[in-house]
Amino acid sequence: MIAPGRPRPTRVYSLDPAAFSSFRTRFLKQRAILLFAVVMLGVLVFAVTAEGLRNNFPWFLLGLMTITLALATGIVSGLVKGLRREKEAWSSFSLTVGEDFIARRITGYPELELSANQISAINESPEGITIVGPTRDHSIFINRALEDFEEVRSHLAAWTPVAPVPLSRLRVGKAMMLSIPLAFVFGFAIFIISDNPTVQVATGVPLLVALSACAFIAIRSKQLPDKTRRSMILIVFPLIGIIGRLVSAFERLR
Numbered sequence: 632m633i634a635p636g637r638p639r640p641t642r643v644y645s646l647d648p649a650a651f652s653s654f655r656t657r658f659l660k661q662r663a664i665l666l667f668a669v670v671m672l673g674v675l676v677f678a679v680t681a682e683g684l685r686n687n688f689p690w691f692l693l694g695l696m697t698i699t700l701a702l703a704t705g706i707v708s709g710l711v712k713g714l715r716r717e718k719e720a721w722s723s724f725s726l727t728v729g730e731d732f733i734a735r736r737i738t739g740y741p742e743l744e745l746s747a748n749q750i751s752a753i754n755e756s757p758e759g760i761t762i763v764g765p766t767r768d769h770s771i772f773i774n775r776a777l778e779d780f781e782e783v784r785s786h787l788a789a790w791t792p793v794a795p796v797p798l799s800r801l802r803v804g805k806a807m808m809l810s811i812p813l814a815f816v817f818g819f820a821i822f823i824i825s826d827n828p829t830v831q832v833a834t835g836v837p838l839l840v841a842l843s844a845c846a847f848i849a850i851r852s853k854q855l856p857d858k859t860r861r862s863m864i865l866i867v868f869p870l871i872g873i874i875g876r877l878v879s880a881f882e883r884l885r
Contacts, residue, residue, distance in 0.1 A: 641729040644783060650776035651721050658717060661808070662710065668816050716856065726773060728783055731790075733762065735771045741853040743771055747790040756796045760784060768853055815841065822873070828880035835877045842870055 716739075723738035734744035745764045752763040759774040777783060784793065815838070822834040846866045849855055 641727060644726040644728065644777050644779060646721055646724050646774060647776045647778060648722065650774075651718060654717070654721065654774075654776070655714060658714065659710075662713075666710070668813055720856070726771075726777060726783070728786060733771060733787070739856045739858060741857070743769065743853050745769065745771060750787075750791045753787055753791045753793045754796050755784075755793050756801060760787070760793060762787065768851070770854070822876070828883040831876060831880040832884070835873055835880065839870065839873050839877065842866060842873070 720737050720740065723736075725736045727734040727736070731747040732744060734742065736742050745762060749764050749769075750762055751765065754761045754763065757775075759772060759777070759780075762771040762773070764770055773780070773783065787793065818834050818838055822831060822838060825831055825834070846863045849863050850860050852860065
């Protein structure tokens with residue numbers, strides 16, 4: 632116990648390694664529906680666009696099985712890599728708490744430090760607490776699996792009151808995390824499948840804006856791994872494809 636009037640010594644906290652198994656279960660559940668939607672999208676696009684193979688059922692079935700297997704293999708591989716990356720982040724997570732500052736360090740992520748007077752809010756949810764800095768991106772999330780979590784929470788509460796997040800807001804947030812990627816996936820499917828230039832413009836323009844905005848935000852984000860932020864340059868290829876198809880659609884509308 633710290634004696635009254637004495638400055639609090641700086642301490643470094645880490646996450647409980649045993650708690651990663653429950654995090655892994657939530658991680659897989661959150662992505663299951665989206666990954667299934669991506670596989671179904673690939674199958675649907677192939678089924679609609681492979682007109683030349685429809686009259687030759689054996690070849691059509693072979694192509695359908697091939698695209699499904701390729702997508703499933705790619706998704707499983709990405710999921711395994713994602714879990715490996717999350718485990719590394721979990722193991723390397725460190726939270727340094729001083730008398731008037733808090734700093735988050737994770738291998739492969741931008742370092743983030745906030746002073747007590749930079750904190751605008753501290754929000755609490757069943758998963759943990761989020762320390763909101765000058766902007767939403769300058770936020771530090773502290774999982775309840777942190778060692779001595781209650782000690783850290785009490786110290787932070789002396790800086791800024793800890794406010795519980797309303798259940799309705801949590802539900803809306805979870806719904807948006809699922810619905811936005813699904814809307815993007817199905818919007819992209821309609822854009823690719825449709826031959827109607829009006830539909831192509833109606834879906835392609837929002838896709839172009841959304842992809843560009845996501846890439847810009849991701850590159851500047853302090854919440855994503857450095858490797859992920861660098862890989863955002865690859866988004867230029869789908870953007871070129873969307874622009875090319877939009878140009879063709881606008882010409883047909885003239």
